Amino acid sequence: MSDFQKDNVALMCDIGELVGLFDFEAGLDAFLTKAVSTVAWHMRAAVCSIYLYEAETQELVLRANQGLNPALVGRLRLKNGEGIAGMTLKEMRPICEAKATDNPYFKHIPGSQEERFVSFLAVPILRKMNPVGVIAVQDPQWNYFTPNDIQALQVIASQLAGVIENAHLLLRLRGNEPVPPVVPPESFGVEFGPGTHCVRGQGASDGMVMGLSTRIGQYLSVDEKVVGGCPIGLTEADFDRALATTERQLLDLQRRLEDKIHDAASMIFGAHVLMLKDEAFSGEIRSQIREGKNPWEAILNEVRHYADLFAHSPNPSLREKVLDVEDLGHRLLHNLSAPALESTGPDYTGQIIIAKELLPSDILKLSAEGAAGLVLLGGGQHSHVAILAKALQIPLVIVSDQRLLHLPEKTPLLLDAKEGQVVIRPGHEAIQTMKDIIRSLADSERMADQVKTETRTRDGTEIQLLANLNLVSELDVALRVKARGIGLYRTEFPFIVRSTFPTEEEQYQVYKRVLERMQGSPVVFRTLDIGGDKVLSYFQVGQESNPFLGLRALRFSLKNPEIFKQQLRALLRAAHGNPQAKIMFPMVASLDEFLEARILVRVCQQELEREGIPNRMPELGMMIELPSAVAMIDELAATADFLSIGSNDLIQYLLAVDRTNDDMASWFAPHHPAVLRALNFIVKAAENAGKAVSLCGNLGSDLRMLPFLLGIGLRSFSLDSMEIPVVQRRIGQIDLELARTQAKKMLSLGRIEEVDGFLKIINAAG
Ligand code: PEP
Ligand code: MG
Numbered sequence: 001m002s003d004f005q006k007d008n009v010a011l012m013c014d015i016g017e018l019v020g021l022f023d024f025e026a027g028l029d030a031f032l033t034k035a036v037s038t039v040a041w042h043m044r045a046a047v048c049s050i051y052l053y054e055a056e057t058q059e060l061v062l063r064a065n066q067g068l069n070p071a072l073v074g075r076l077r078l079k080n081g082e083g084i085a086g087m088t089l090k091e092m093r094p095i096c097e098a099k100a101t102d103n104p105y106f107k108h109i110p111g112s113q114e115e116r117f118v119s120f121l122a123v124p125i126l127r128k129m130n131p132v133g134v135i136a137v138q139d140p141q142w143n144y145f146t147p148n149d150i151q152a153l154q155v156i157a158s159q160l161a162g163v164i165e166n167a168h169l170l171l172r173l174r175g176n177e178p179v180p181p182v183v184p185p186e187s188f189g190v191e192f193g194p195g196t197h198c199v200r201g202q203g204a205s206d207g208m209v210m211g212l213s214t215r216i217g218q219y220l221s222v223d224e225k226v227v228g229g230c231p232i233g234l235t236e237a238d239f240d241r242a243l244a245t246t247e248r249q250l251l252d253l254q255r256r257l258e259d260k261i262h263d264a265a266s267m268i269f270g271a272h273v274l275m276l277k278d279e280a281f282s283g284e285i286r287s288q289i290r291e292g293k294n295p296w297e298a299i300l301n302e303v304r305h306y307a308d309l310f311a312h313s314p315n316p317s318l319r320e321k322v323l324d325v326e327d328l329g330h331r332l333l334h335n336l337s338a339p340a341l342e343s344t345g346p347d348y349t350g351q352i353i354i355a356k357e358l359l360p361s362d363i364l365k366l367s368a369e370g371a372a373g374l375v376l377l378g379g380g381q382h383s384h385v386a387i388l389a390k391a392l393q394i395p396l397v398i399v400s401d402q403r404l405l406h407l408p409e410k411t412p413l414l415l416d417a418k419e420g421q422v423v424i425r426p427g428h429e430a431i432q433t434m435k436d437i438i439r440s441l442a443d444s445e446r447m448a449d450q451v452k453t454e455t456r457t458r459d460g461t462e463i464q465l466l467a468n469l470n471l472v473s474e475l476d477v478a479l480r481v482k483a484r485g486i487g488l489y490r491t492e493f494p495f496i497v498r499s500t501f502p503t504e505e506e507q508y509q510v511y512k513r514v515l516e517r518m519q520g521s522p523v524v525f526r527t528l529d530i531g532g533d534k535v536l537s538y539f540q541v542g543q544e545s546n547p548f549l550g551l552r553a554l555r556f557s558l559k560n561p562e563i564f565k566q567q568l569r570a571l572l573r574a575a576h577g578n579p580q581a582k583i584m585f586p587m588v589a590s591l592d593e594f595l596e597a598r599i600l601v602r603v604c605q606q607e608l609e610r611e612g613i614p615n616r617m618p619e620l621g622m623m624i625e626l627p628s629a630v631a632m633i634d635e636l637a638a639t640a641d642f643l644s645i646g647s648n649d650l651i652q653y654l655l656a657v658d659r660t661n662d663d664m665a666s667w668f669a670p671h672h673p674a675v676l677r678a679l680n681f682i683v684k685a686a687e688n689a690g691k692a693v694s695l696c697g698n699l700g701s702d703l704r705m706l707p708f709l710l711g712i713g714l715r716s717f718s719l720d721s722m723e724i725p726v727v728q729r730r731i732g733q734i735d736l737e738l739a740r741t742q743a744k745k746m747l748s749l750g751r752i753e754e755v756d757g758f759l760k761i762i763n764a765a766g
Contacts, residue, residue, distance in 0.1 A: 028167045032064035039137065039156060040066045043149060047117055047138035051078065051085055052164065053131040060086060060134060067138070069113050076109060083107035085134045088122040092131075092562055094150050096121045098143035119144035123153040127161040127500070127538070135160065147611045151505040158503050166274045201375075201399030202662045203420035204386035206722070208434055209395050210426065211352040211372040212410040216323060232294070234336060236286060239295040242335035247276050249331065249347075257368040269365070271324045281306065295336055303329030323355075323362055327369075348372075352413045354404055367392040373415040375422055377402055388493065390720070391470040397422055447725040451481050455728045457710065458735045464716040465724050465731075466522070468696060472510060475517050477721040485522035485580070487718020488644065488696040489514060491567065492528045500538055504566040511574035515581055522580045524621065524644065524718075525571055527564070527597075529553040529586040533660050548658070553587035558596055568604040572615040581618045584644060588622040591635050623696075625649035630678045637689035644718070645682055647697025651675055670699050671755045676708065676746055683713045694718055703730045704763045710734055711743025 032050045040048035047067030051060040062076035081090040087105040088095045097103045100120035108114075117138035125132040135157050137145065254269045275281055281302060288298035306325045310318045331347055349370035356377050358366075366374065373395040389396035395417035404422065414423035414430055423430050455463045466487030467478035471494070478486065494502060494510060502510070515523055530536060531552030544550035557564035568583075575581040583601065588594050598620055608615040622629075622636060625646030629636060637643060647670065652659040654674055657667040669675070679695075686693035693714065699705060700717035703726070709717075710731070719727060742762050749755050 028164065029063060031163065031167070033066075035156075035160060036064045036066045039135070039153070043137055043152070045137035045139050045144075047114070047136075049085075049136045049138075050125075050133060050160070051089075051136070052125075052133040053080075053089065060089060063133075067117075069111055072109070072112060076112075078107075080131075081105075083109075084120055085122050085136050088134050088136075089124050089131050092124050092126060094121065094123045094154065096145050096150055100138070114138065116140050118142050121145040121149060121153060123150065123157045125157045125161045125164070127165050132161045132164055147613050151503070154503045155505050158500055162270055162500055163274075166271060197424045199399050199401050199404060199422040199424070201397045201401075201420045201422065203417045204376075204396040204398050205390040205394065205417050207373075207393065207395035208414070208416050208418070209352070209373045210412065210414045210431070210434065211350050213354055213375075213407050213413050214348065214351040215354045215405060215407070215409060216326060234295045236289045236295070238336060239285060239289060239299070242295075242332050243276065243282060245335040246328070246331045247273065249335075250276070253368050257364070271321055272328050275306070275325065275328055296333065299329060299332050299336065303332075323358075327365070352415055354407070356405065363388050363392065363394070367394055373397075373413075373417070375399060375404060375413075375415065377405060388470065388496075391474050391493070447729075448477075448481050448722070451725045451728055453482050455731055457731055457739075458733060459737065461715070461736050463710070463731050464694070465728060466524075466694070466716065466718040467721045467724065468718050469514070472514060472517075474721060475514065479517070481721050481724040483521075483721060483724060485524075486514065486518060487522075487524055487694055487716070488584075489523060489525050490529065491525055492530055492534055495528065495530065495536060496534055501563065501566075504570045507567055507570035508573050511570055511581075512578075515574060515578045518580070520580055522582060523578075524582045524584050525574075526584045526586050526623065527554070527567055527571075528557050530556045548652070554585045554593055554597060555587070555589075557585075558593065558600075561600065564600060565604055568601050569608060569615075572601070572605055572608055572617065573613060575616040575618040576614040577616070579616070579618075581616075582621060582642065583618050584621040584623060584642075586623045586646070587625055587649065588636065589626050589628045591632060591639060594622055594636065594639060623649075624682050625653065625697075627654050627678075630654075630681060633682055633685040634689070637685045637691050637693075640691065642692040642694070643682065643686050645679065645693065645695040645697065647675075647679075647695060647699035650678065650697065651699075654678060669752055670702060670705055671746075671759060672752050673747075673750055673755060676755065679709070679714075680712045680743075680747055687713060692716070701727050703727070704759050706730050707734055707739040707762060708743045708746055710736060711739035711741070712747075 032052075036048040036050055039045070045067075047065070049065045049068065050063055052063045053060055057077075058080050060078040060080070060082075061074065062072055063074070065073050078086040080086055082105075084095055084097065084100060084103055084105050084107070086107075087103075095103070097106075097120045099118050100106050101118075103120070106120075117140055119139045119141060120136065121138075122134050122136040124134055135153060137149075137153065139145070250269045250272050254273075257269075284305075285295070285298045285302045288301060289295050293301075303325055307322050307329075310322045310325055327347075334347060347369045348366060350372055351370075352373040352375060353366055353371050354375045354377070355362075358374070358376060363374070371394060374389060374397075376396065376398045377400065386396060386398075395415050397415055397417050397420050399420075399422060407424070412425050414426040414434055415421075416423070416434070426434070455465045457463065464484050464487075466485045467474075467481070467483035469475065469478060469486045469489045491507075491511075494507075511525060529552070530539075531541065531550060532548045535541075535547075541551045541556070551559060557567075571581070571583055575583075585594060585597050588597075601617070601620060605615055605617055619641035621642035621644060622640045623644050623646040624630065624633065624636070626649070630650075648659055651657065651668055651670055651672075655667065655669065655672055657664050659668065683693055694716035695709065695714055696718035698720075700709070700719050701723035706727070717727070742758075746755055746758060749758065
């Protein structure tokens with residue numbers, strides 16, 4: 001059996017087309033009907049059906065169909081677990097049968113005329129692992145559906161899930177939830193006075209930038225969010241033009257985002273497009289215009305109405321959409337007032353965004369929209385937000401002074417993300433300093449181009465410098481600084497910034513691309529490290545009063561085997577033909593956990609073998625970042641293929657110091673004797689077991705600690721790419737023999753203060 005004439009690639013690439021099919025006015029059923037015919041056509045399947053899950057009755061209802069008796073639509077109901085479709089939903093996995101009647105759950109539906117169809121493939125439609133429905137295809141040919149078809153249908157199911165959920169949410173809004181009165185934001189006034197003033201905060205990424213302030217997340221206000229004020233004499237035709245321009249811009253942004261950061265993009269502007277297409281939204285604006293309102297005012301009224309509804313909704317996923325509504329309003333007003341400026345260009349070019357809090361996906365959107373810098377007011381001191389801003393090269397400063405929220409719009413700001421400063425109305429002197437700093441940043445850029453392929457100590461020992469990777473877009477920098485491979489790919493970032501789980505196929509494509517670009521150099525894929533400060537907006541793990549000690553990393557994956565297995569399958573497939581691919585588990589707390597994870601990898605491999613899908617078993621390693629792992633290090637080193645020290649978490653958990661709390665920074669002491677001894681213990685255990693060991697936390701770029709790290713025997717580090725040039729230069733100054741003696745001395749010291757003093761002496765000597 002072959003895929004001859006099937007067009008799954010076109011089907012998968014056509015996600016935009018499917019979403020584009022959604023026309024709110026025509027309703028969800030019309031959309032589903034178009035979807036079944038598109039799927040049936042591309043897959044060359046005789047039948048395609050979509051069932052939606054009804055939470056009240058806990059039944060699947062056939063909502064759209066092509067190829068069966070049309071009278072069944074809306075009438076055919078299946079209990080959860082009933083028939084192959086019901087079983088697909090119950091077990092939350094695809095079921096593919098060469099001959100449907102061989103499946104013990106096959107249920108004959110009288111009047112369906114499905115006797116003619118032999119092959120059956122059903123895939124669950126899930127949102128945040130919650131049931132949404134089932135999509136099924138059938139065909140008269142025996143054994144007609146291939147593993148390729150299963151994957152294609154899974155991609156489609158995940159896209160359908162997003163559209164269906166958004167449609168449901170909007171419909172629920174139509175029911176007009178009661179709107180609580182809006183409490184106007186209290187005005188604290190701006191007391192910065194004339195001249196230049198500076199607000200100090202925490203620099204969360206690098207870079208320096210100047211721009212005009214733009215506040216978001218406060219709802220649009222008539223007087224401020226204007227591009228040249230409220231124009232007069234606008235008509236309904238102007239509104240229609242603005243609507244069409246906005247849609248074009250959004251689709252273009254989506255496309256550009258996919259090109260730039262395709263591992264994370266998903267349908268990031270999907271909610272915007274749906275709102276635009278919602279006739280209740282545009283229709284209400286139109287009717288206000290017909291009643292005599294200026295289109296400007298009509299848009300503002302409707303945007304505020306929706307923003308209020310979303311903001312006060314008990315549904316958390318609706319509350320998260322406030323920024324989307326506001327952004328949409330901003331775009332509509334811009335396109336209404338400045339049609340001459342119509343461009344596909346970004347909306348926030350040259351602007352510094354001030355927000356109370358942002359989701360990772362907001363940062364992605366703002367980056368796509370050209371934001372020059374970000375200022376977050378508290379509540380956002382999560383390192384994943386910082387890591388993401390870094391990955392996207394957007395300067396970010398986190399401040400606690402709430403008065404910044406009340407700055408007049410378009411105030412000139414200078415953002416110094418390295419020092420954590422926001423300079424308001426910078427004067428000549430501040431601008432001059434900025435220029436000097438930007439010049440020195442350019443020097444370090446030049447240094448990146450001068451980096452050597454091999455890193456050696458003064459006495460000629462080779463040290464491996466690999467790169468840490470969060471988003472695929474960072475590969476350019478990693479290659480530019482000649483990283484010897486990727487020592488840590490934090491695979492959770494593509495999950496964190498998206499609005500839905502990526503499918504196995506989507507993950508596979510991303511992993512394959514990373515391996516292709518690294519051209520044979522090692523790539524260590526760390527499996528999901530969700531939890532702690534890295535939350536998925538679309539998958540709640542429940543309230544945890546102490547998330548860093550909760551369902552995090554490998555614990556999360558083992559607790560959610562369906563999610564974990566999809567990732568493992570994608571990794572095993574990507575490793576095929578790529579012997580340099582490795583898998584690493586984060587936060588392993590016991591030998592038992594590592595063994596359990598390894599069994600799951602083997603199960604996935606057997607599944608792939610059975611399905612005839614090419615794969616390869618890579619080396620399996622683990623991160624050492626918990627005190628319990630240090631205590632068990634001999635057994636762990638004997639069992640794993642390689643080890644990597646996660647110093648960020650190791651220090652956090654060993655010293656009980658929150659790594660994300662800036663107020664605790666002075667307690668976060670990498671030179672604490674307990675940390676030094678733990679590191680030495682780990683490296684010696686790896687040497688004894690004959691296993692490779694590397695260090696992938698920020699400690700690797702702590703220049704003053706490098707003599708110690710080399711002295712205890714570490715020969716491999718994985719770093720943020722931009723740190724590689726300066727670390728390479730420092731390593732070139734270190735003599736290994738001397739470093740060994742210095743490390744030995746440091747291990748004998750019992751006080752933090754003593755170690756600190758010793759570090760000062762050895763680093764002053766160079
Ligand atoms: C670490 O903990 O040191 C590490 C590299 O992992 P992450 O920063 O992603 O927790
Ligand atoms: Mg860690």
